[in-house]
Amino acid sequence: MAEYAVDIAGVEKTYRGGVRALQGISLRVPEGSIFGLLGPNGAGKSTLVKILTTIIRPTRCGGSLLGSPVGHKPTLRKVGYLPEHARFPAYLTGRQVIGYSAGLAGFRVNATEVDGLLELVGMAGGAEKRTIKTYSKGMVQRIGLAQALVNSPRLVILDEPTDGVDPEGRYHMRRILQKLRSDGVTVFVNSHLLGELETLCDSIAILKEGEVVRQGALSDLTSGSLRFEVVFEGGLPDEVASQIRSYGHSVGEGGITIHGGDPSPLQEVLDVLRAAGVVILEVSKSRQSLEELFMESIVEAKGSREGGGRI
C-alpha cells in the first residue's frame, strides 16, 4: 500500500486562450485520512480534482494516484467520485444510478449490496425506486455518495458533497466520511464550507490562483496560533495590566491573551491576577479557526503577489 493516496508534483494546467488554472501544484494526501482542498472561487480546486479523475487533461503532471501515474485509467476502479452539481440520468431510479455507476467501473453489484449502500446514505425506504428527476438536491447528493462508494474504493473524491444537503443530512454525511476513514479509506473533499471541513479533516491544502499557499495537517498549521484566553470581571488596575504586558501578553477589555501552547506563563498570569484580587471568570485554550487560517493564507498570498514575491 502506498504511503500517500495522492502524491502529485508540479501539476500545471493552461487552458486554451492562455488561462493558467494551475501553476505547479504539489501536494500529498496520506492514505486513510480525510483531506480538505480549500480555496476561493476560481482557485483551481475543481480543475485539480478533474485532473485526478481524468476529466481534464493536465498540461503537466507528475506524481501518482494510489501508486499509479495520474491518468492511469485502470486505477480509477479503486476511486469513487462525486462530481460537483452531479447530474445523473433523470430516467434512472436511485437504485439504477448505483448499478450504472458500478457497471461503468466494471463491477457487478447485487441487490443486497445496493440495499446496504442505500441504508448507509439514508435513502432506503422506497425513495430509491423513484426516478432521479423526482429527487430533491439533497437526495441526489446522497445517491451520488452511494454511487461513489459502490466499488468499495480506496480513495473517495467528493466535490462539494454537502451542496444542497440539509443540516441533518450534513451531519449524516460527516458520520459516513468518518466511518470511511476508520475503514482505511482516503477521503478527498473539495469544499468551501470551512466549518464542516474543520470538524472533519486531518489535513488540508489551500489553493489560491492555481497555487498551493498552505498545506499540511490541520493541527500543525494552527499550532502556532495556540493561545490561552483569561476572562476577568471588571477592569484591571494599571500596574497589574502593565506587569502582564511586560511578560509579552496582550491585555484587552475584560480579557488577557497568552500566546503559545505552554501553560507555564498562564500560571504566572493567574498568580498575578489572584494576588491583585481580580475575579477570574473563565480560562480557555483555543487555536486559530480554519476560517481564520484560510483568510490569513489568502491575504498573505495576495500581499506576497503584490510585493512581487512567491510563496
Next chain:
Amino acid sequence: MRVLGVLLLDSFRMLRAKRLFWIVLILSVLIGLVYASIGFDGAGVSVLFGLIAFESELFRMGTEASKELYLLLFTNVIVPYWLGLFSIVLGLISCASIFPEFIQKGSIDLALSKPPARVTLFLGKYLGSLLFVLMQVLPFTLIVYMSLGLRFGDWNMSLFWAVPLVVLSFSFVYAVHVLISVWSGSTILGLFAALLVWGGSVLVEWAEEITYDIAYSIPQIGYELDWKEGGHEEVEPRESSEDFMVPLHGVLDSTRLALPKTRAVGAQMRSLIVVNESGGGLAGKSLLALLFEDPLEEAPAYHAEVERKADQRHGVWKDLGSSLLYELAVAGLALVIFVRRDF
C-alpha cells in the same frame, strides 16, 4: 464488453423513458398493421382487413403480380418514405439529446471518472443511438415478414435487409449530428446541421441522377433534348451528350462520392429485397408505372440495357464504401473532439 453492455442498457432505458420513442414505435406498428391488412381475394384487393375493396384483374388472389405489388408497397413506399425518411427524422429528433446531455457538466464527469476509455464511452453512446432505429425497424419488418409469409407462403428473409440498411442510412445522417453536438454542445445546432447535410446530399444524389440521364441515358437511347424550344428529337444513339452536361455530371458525381448516399442505400434495399429467386417480372418498375401502365408491356431491349447501365453506374460497394468512409470520417472527427476535450 461489459461496459458496452452497460452503456447500451442505459441507452435502452433512456429511449424507453422518452414519449417519442413509444409514439414512433406505435406508429410503426400501426403502419405495419395497415400493411398487413391489405388482402387479395378472387375479385381484387382489399385494405383494412376487407373494409375497403378494389376490383382488379391483375391484383387478385393467386397472381404473381399481387404478391409483387404487396412487396413493392413495402420496398417502394414504406421503406423509402416511412423507414427511409420519417423514421430517420423521428429517430434524429429522439436521439438528438443523447450526446448533448451526455457531455453536460456533472453528467460527463461521472462517466469519465470511471475506468473505461473515452473511445469506449463514445462508441457505447453512438451504438446506443443506433439501437433506437433498430428497435423501430425490426418489429416493423417482422410484421411485414409475417404478413407476406402468411398471405403468400413466401417466407422472405430478404426483407430483413431493410433492418441494417435503414440503420445504416440513419447512421450516415446521425454522424453529422454527433459531430456538431459534441463540438458545440447544442442539440438544436446538431439537429439543424444533420438535416442540412442530409438534405444537401439527397439533392446532390438527385441532381447527379438527372444530369446522368441527360448526359448519358438520353443520348444512348437516341434522343436529343432541345434546350431552347423544349421537347426532343430522335437522333442516332451515341455514348454521351456533347454539351455542358457531361462535365456538370462529373462535378456532381465527384461531390456525391464524398457525401453520404441515403438514396443509394434505398435503391440497394429495393434490389436486395426480391419476391422470389427470379427477381419477379415487375422488378425495376416504379409503383406509379405499375399502377398506370401495362406492366406486362415490354420496353425495347436497348432501353432496358441503357437503364441497366444507369442503375449500375455506381457500384454497390463504391456507394456503400464511400458512404461508410464519410461516416467514419465525420464520426471519427467527433470522437477526436470527444477524446481530446477538457470537460
